Amino acid sequence: MSYRLIVENGRAKRGRLSTVHGDIETPCFMNVATVGAIKGAVSSDDLLSIGTQVVLSNTYHLHVRTGDELIKKLGGLHSFMGWKGPILTDSGGFQVFSLAEMRKIKEEGVTFQSHIDGRRIFMGPEESIRIQSNLGSTIAMAFDECPSSKADRDYVKQSVERTTRWLVRCRDELERLRSLPDTINKEQLLFGINQGAVYDDIRTEHADIISAMDLDGYAIGGLAVGETHEEMYHILDITVPRLPRNKPVYLMGVGTPVNIIEAVRRGVDFFDCVYPSRNGRHGHAYTHHGKMNLKNQAYEEDLRPIEEGCDCPCCRSYSRAYVHHLLKAKEMLAMRLLVLHNLHFYNHLMEEIRAAIEEGNYDEWADKTIERMTENLP
Amino acid sequence: MSYRLIVENGRAKRGRLSTVHGDIETPCFMNVATVGAIKGAVSSDDLLSIGTQVVLSNTYHLHVRTGDELIKKLGGLHSFMGWKGPILTDSGGFQVFSLAEMRKIKEEGVTFQSHIDGRRIFMGPEESIRIQSNLGSTIAMAFDECPSSKADRDYVKQSVERTTRWLVRCRDELERLRSLPDTINKEQLLFGINQGAVYDDIRTEHADIISAMDLDGYAIGGLAVGETHEEMYHILDITVPRLPRNKPVYLMGVGTPVNIIEAVRRGVDFFDCVYPSRNGRHGHAYTHHGKMNLKNQAYEEDLRPIEEGCDCPCCRSYSRAYVHHLLKAKEMLAMRLLVLHNLHFYNHLMEEIRAAIEEGNYDEWADKTIERMTENLP
Numbered sequence: 001m002s003y004r005l006i007v008e009n010g011r012a013k014r015g016r017l018s019t020v021h022g023d024i025e026t027p028c029f030m031n032v033a034t035v036g037a038i039k040g041a042v043s044s045d046d047l048l049s050i051g052t053q054v055v056l057s058n059t060y061h062l063h064v065r066t067g068d069e070l071i072k073k074l075g076g077l078h079s080f081m082g083w084k085g086p087i088l089t090d091s092g093g094f095q096v097f098s099l100a101e102m103r104k105i106k107e108e109g110v111t112f113q114s115h116i117d118g119r120r121i122f123m124g125p126e127e128s129i130r131i132q133s134n135l136g137s138t139i140a141m142a143f144d145e146c147p148s149s150k151a152d153r154d155y156v157k158q159s160v161e162r163t164t165r166w167l168v169r170c171r172d173e174l175e176r177l178r179s180l181p182d183t184i185n186k187e188q189l190l191f192g193i194n195q196g197a198v199y200d201d202i203r204t205e206h207a208d209i210i211s212a213m214d215l216d217g218y219a220i221g222g223l224a225v226g227e228t229h230e231e232m233y234h235i236l237d238i239t240v241p242r243l244p245r246n247k248p249v250y251l252m253g254v255g256t257p258v259n260i261i262e263a264v265r266r267g268v269d270f271f272d273c274v275y276p277s278r279n280g281r282h283g284h285a286y287t288h289h290g291k292m293n294l295k296n297q298a299y300e301e302d303l304r305p306i307e308e309g310c311d312c313p314c315c316r317s318y319s320r321a322y323v324h325h326l327l328k329a330k331e332m333l334a335m336r337l338l339v340l341h342n343l344h345f346y347n348h349l350m351e352e353i354r355a356a357i358e359e360g361n362y363d364e365w366a367d368k369t370i371e372r373m374t375e376n377l378p
Numbered sequence: 379m380s381y382r383l384i385v386e387n388g389r390a391k392r393g394r395l396s397t398v399h400g401d402i403e404t405p406c407f408m409n410v411a412t413v414g415a416i417k418g419a420v421s422s423d424d425l426l427s428i429g430t431q432v433v434l435s436n437t438y439h440l441h442v443r444t445g446d447e448l449i450k451k452l453g454g455l456h457s458f459m460g461w462k463g464p465i466l467t468d469s470g471g472f473q474v475f476s477l478a479e480m481r482k483i484k485e486e487g488v489t490f491q492s493h494i495d496g497r498r499i500f501m502g503p504e505e506s507i508r509i510q511s512n513l514g515s516t517i518a519m520a521f522d523e524c525p526s527s528k529a530d531r532d533y534v535k536q537s538v539e540r541t542t543r544w545l546v547r548c549r550d551e552l553e554r555l556r557s558l559p560d561t562i563n564k565e566q567l568l569f570g571i572n573q574g575a576v577y578d579d580i581r582t583e584h585a586d587i588i589s590a591m592d593l594d595g596y597a598i599g600g601l602a603v604g605e606t607h608e609e610m611y612h613i614l615d616i617t618v619p620r621l622p623r624n625k626p627v628y629l630m631g632v633g634t635p636v637n638i639i640e641a642v643r644r645g646v647d648f649f650d651c652v653y654p655s656r657n658g659r660h661g662h663a664y665t666h667h668g669k670m671n672l673k674n675q676a677y678e679e680d681l682r683p684i685e686e687g688c689d690c691p692c693c694r695s696y697s698r699a700y701v702h703h704l705l706k707a708k709e710m711l712a713m714r715l716l717v718l719h720n721l722h723f724y725n726h727l728m729e730e731i732r733a734a735i736e737e738g739n740y741d742e743w744a745d746k747t748i749e750r751m752t753e754n755l756p
Contacts, residue, residue, distance in 0.1 A: 035707045036700075041419035041714040045695055066703045074681060074699055082695040303452060317423055317460040321452055322414075325444045329413045332710060336419040 003217070003248050007358050011240070011267040014357040017217075017248050020187045021078070021086040021138045026248060026269035027353050029260070029346045030056040030088055032277060035065065036081040039277050040339030041332060044083040049313055050340055051347035054086045054138075056272045059131050060095035064114040064121065068134035076136030076184040088272075089137035091128045091170075091193075093144045094221070094253075105145065107162065125169035129190075133177040136184030141219065142170040144193045149226045156197045160206050167192050167210060189216035191250060197222055198231055200238055207242035217270075218243045219250040224273075229259065236266040243267075257286060257349055257373055261366045264353050271350075276342035281335045283327050286345040288369070290377040292320075294338065298378040299324040312344035313337070381595070381626050385736050389618070389645040392735040395595070395626050398565045399456070399464040399516045404626060404647035405731050407638070407724045408434040408466055410655060413443065414459040417655050418717030419710060422461040427691055428718055429725035432464045432516075434650045437509050438473030442492040442499065446512035454514030454562040466650075467515035469506045469548075469571075471522045472599070472631075483523065485540065503547035507568075511555040514562030519597065520548040522571045527604045534575045538584050545570050545588060567594035569628060575600055576609055578616055585620035595648075596621045597628040602651075607637065614644040635664060635727055635751055639744045642731050649728075654720035659713045661705050664723040666747070668755040670698075672716065676756040677702040690722035691715070 007014040015026040031038060031052045038047070038055075047055070057077060062068055071080050077087055093110075096103060100112035100121075109124020123131075128143035144163040147156050171190060178186050192210040196203035210218060220239055223232045236251070243249055250270035251263050260271050276286065283295040287307040292299075294306070305315035306323065314323070314337035326334035356365035385392040393404040409416055409430045416425070416433075425433070435455060440446055449458050455465055474481060474488050481490035487502020501509075506521035522541040525534050549568060556564050570588040574581035588596060598617055601610045614629070621627055628648035629641050638649050654664065661673040665685040670677075672684070683693035684701065692701070692715035704712035734743035 035703070035709060037704055037707075037709045037711045039710065041710040043691070043695070043711055043715065045691065061707075065707055070679065074679065074697070080697075080700055080703075082700070301448065301452065313421070313423065317421070319452070319458075322458055322460070325413070325458075326415055329415075329439075329443055331413060331415045332417065332419040332713070333415045333421055335710070336714070337421065 003246060005246055007360075009357045009360050009362040010265065012264050012357050012362045013245075013267055013269060014354050015248060015269055017269075019086050019138045019189065020185065021084065024053050024086055025354060027260075027264045027350050027357075028053050028270055029350045030054040030270060030272040031343050031347070032056050032272055032274050033081065034058045035061045036077055038339065038343070040281050041336045042277075042339055042343070044081050046313070046340065047083065050344035051351070052085070052343065053347070054088060055083055056088045056090065057135070057137070058095060059089045059092035059128060059135070060099065062135060063092065063123075063131050064116050064119075068131040072134035072136070072184060076134075078136060086138040087135075088139040088270075089132045089135055089141065090252075091141040091143040092123055092131065093128070094146050096123060097146055107165075109143070125166040126173045129170050129173040129177065133174070133183055133185070133188060137188065138185065139189045139191055139217065140174060142167045142190060142192045144195055144221060146195065146222045146225070147197050149197050149222065151197055153199055153202075156195075156199055157202055160195050160202055163193070163195050164206065164209055167213070171213065171215070191215060191217035191219050191248075193219040193221040193252070194239055194243070195222045198227055198235065200235075203235055203239050204242055207239050211242060211244055215247070217248040217250060219252050219270075220268075221252045223251065224254045224259075229262075232259070233262055233266065236263055236268065240267040257346070258370050260349070261353065261370055264357075265362065265366055276346045277339045280338035280340075280342040283334070283338065285338055286342050287377070288372055289375045290373055292377045294320060294323045294334075295327050296324075296378045306341055307345075310341070310344070312341045314341040381624060383624055385738075387735045387738050387740040388643065390642050390735050390740045391623075391645055391647060392732050393626060393647055395647075397464050397516045397567065398563065399462065402431050402464055403732060405638075405642045405728050406431050406648055407728045408432040408648065408650040409721050409725070410434050410650055410652050411459065412436045413439045414455055416717065416721070418659050419714045420655075420717055420721070422459050424691070424718065425461065428722040429729070430463070430721065431725070432466055433459075433461055434466045434468065435513070435515070436473060437467045437470035437506060437513070438477065440513060441470065441501075441509050442494050442497070446509040450512035450514070450562060456514060464516040465513075466517040466648075467510045467513055467519065468630075469519040469521040470501055470509065471506070472524050474501060475524055485543075487521070503544040504551045507548050507551040507555065511552070511561055511563070511566060515566065516563065517567045517569055517595065518552060520545045520568060520570045522573055522599060524573065524600045524603070525575055527575050527600065529575055531577055531580075534573075534577055535580055538573050538580055541571070541573050542584065542587055545591065549591065549593070569593060569595035569597050569626075571597045571599040571630070572617055572621070573600045576605055576613065581613055581617050582620055585617050589621050593625070595626040595628060597630050597648075598646075599630045601629065602632045602637075607640075610637070611640055611644065614641055614646065618645040635724070636748050638727070639731065639748055642735075643740065643744055654724045655717045658716035658718075658720040661712070661716065663716055664720050665755070666750055667753045668751055670755045672698060672701045672712075673705050674702075674756045684719055685723075688719070688722070690719045692719040
């Protein structure tokens with residue numbers, strides 16, 4: 001594996017992460033396939049037609065249902081879901097803290113109840129890494145706690161110190177697993193995660209500590225969970241510069257097109273977010289002029305594609321009027337077409353971002369694009 | 379338009395119906411796109427990859443929601459749903475009698491309440507044909523009453539006589555509309571519908587009367603609504619021979635693969651049925667060895683495709699284990715993959731049927747195939 005910084009433009013980075021499953025051109029948006037499938041009836045075959053580079057799957061979900069051991073037995077997640085490109089798996093930490101019930105955190109890890117069947121499960125750093133190793137993902141994420149942005153300073157400080165100790169254990173466990181003969185991906189990468197809620201000094205101190213560990217990449221976690229956009233950008237302003245410039249930086253769970261453009265400006269390489277698929281399933285489409293609600297009566301007789309010039313599978317063949325009709329009739333196809341459009345939009349937005357950095361006018365492009373994207377649409 | 383009888387093998391016919399939207403090789407299975415979309419998130423683009431020849435859309439559904447006048451204004455159903463091949467529209471009659479509420483039948487037509495918004499609507503032969511003309515379908519169906527298979531003889535006799543009078547009015551209205559300058563499809567075809575419940579003499583007398591009208595094709599309606607398979611085959615045995623041999627024959631709403639094989643043996647050309655898409659959405663897959671329930675635990679570790687050798691978009695890329703996993707996780711993609719597999723199965727079954735007729739061994743092929751299809755699968 002290698003990360004190569006191809007072009008810099010201000011703090012914005014245009015990079016390339018080479019992995020056993022292929023190169024990832026950054027900045028890049030990962031398409032969320034929670035249980036090994038993109039919600040909205042989008043198959044891995046479809047992903048090729050919408051420019052997807054990397055798929056993100058959820059460790060917690062795959063562990064509590066179907067199970068990583070079965071998926072390993074069946075050949076790993078790549079073969080299971082029919083996707084040959086890179087896959088990043090999260091650590092399960094965020095879901096344990098947001099979805100599971102009755103959780104108890106100790107130094108060893110977290111005991112919780114599955115949201116599916118109430119079964120008691122223990123997950124610590126070693127368990128999380130073992131699950132991700134069973135799945136055989138390209139990039140594994142370190143197991144962390146994601147404290148609430150409203151948690152008090154003392155709690156956050158102790159939590160972050162434990163997350164650091166967990167990171168060491170994750171690294172050691174992955175090293176051990178990588179050398180075992182029956183490990184699916186012996187070159188699995190590990191990204192560490194910066195935490196610290198909205199406390200500047202905890203964030204920066206933690207960034208310094210994990211930067212010294214020479215990991216394959218660094219994520220910024222615990223954002224987009226209730227703080228304002230300005231607070232989020234501020235955390236990026238103070239944190240990203242402390243992370244190694246020659247390593248990929250991943251802002252977890254973010255966000256709107258504008259959030260992404262602003263975060264790239266601050267040096268972020270990787271993104272993931274459920275917005276394009278979730279909003280698509282609810283009838284909303286992203287365009288360069290803002291978000292449209294296709295349920296709106298305004299589109300009833302509108303024969304234009306969702307966005308002129310878009311070559312996604314929806315815009316190539318269908319009109320706004322048809323999508324509006326399908327939404328009114330509650331046809332599943334509406335969701336599918338909108339999810340395809342939105343993921344295509346995000347994937348191609350990243351292409352435009354990479355081109356703007358290469359051309360050396362990222363700031364200007366970003367300002368202009370953000371202005372255009374916040375027009376008022378029905 | 380022309381229907382050409384290419385090969386006969388016993389009563390089985392291998393034909394070709396040439397239309398303004400392309401040739402239809404028969405026997406043929408029409409894929410049901412009720413509101414201009416196949417349920418299960420299947421788009422018209424997808425249909426090309428599963429061998430679909432003809433799409434069937436429902437006049438009643440398109441009339442009560444979105445509306446045929448709007449669809450005409452937007453360029454007709456073909457352009458609206460992005461499908462260039464032949465489309466058959468039903469007359470709305472069956473839905474008026476099965477879905478709508480508070481219906482009153484008179485000589486002029488039927489008054490009913492929309493199942494969507496309770497709106498009172500009147501539909502008679504002229505209205506049905508006007509709607510189908512607005513949609514611009516390739517083949518329009520005559521407006522008929524579909525009496526219950528349990529209706530008494532007197533009721534059925536009177537109903538069928540009225541259906542005959544309605545057929546004359548449908549033919550006259552279509553002729554009038556075909557000559558208007560702004561009609562979308564000036565070569566729209568009309569199929570008449572044979573009714574008569576399970577009364578042999580009413581069926582055959584009605585078949586003789588409509589056969590004399592020299593229509594573009596003939597359908598047999600009112601079957602698969604509660605009678606046994608043997609009763610259905612018996613009606614075909616006595617009715618199909620009374621219909622013109624040099625015209626396409628369509629058995630409405632039928633059925634299982636075995637029903638179709640048996641009906642082809644009795645001279646039927648066209649079929650439609652919601653089974654492949656409905657069963658797919660419920661986790662069932664058709665194979666040459668019978669129907670599988672992919673929810674069954676037996677498939678949890680099964681890395682084979684649903685059917686070995688099948689080149690549908692599901693079997694080409696995904697295992698039974700993956701589909702089982704998606705069903706357990708209630709992922710929409712499971713439905714889509716199973717609907718694609720099932721429609722592909724039906725479309726390709728018709729290809730095998732056509733080949734067997736061409737090879738002159740249809741009866742032998744049919745017996746063997748039916749035996750194989752009724753093995754016990756989990």
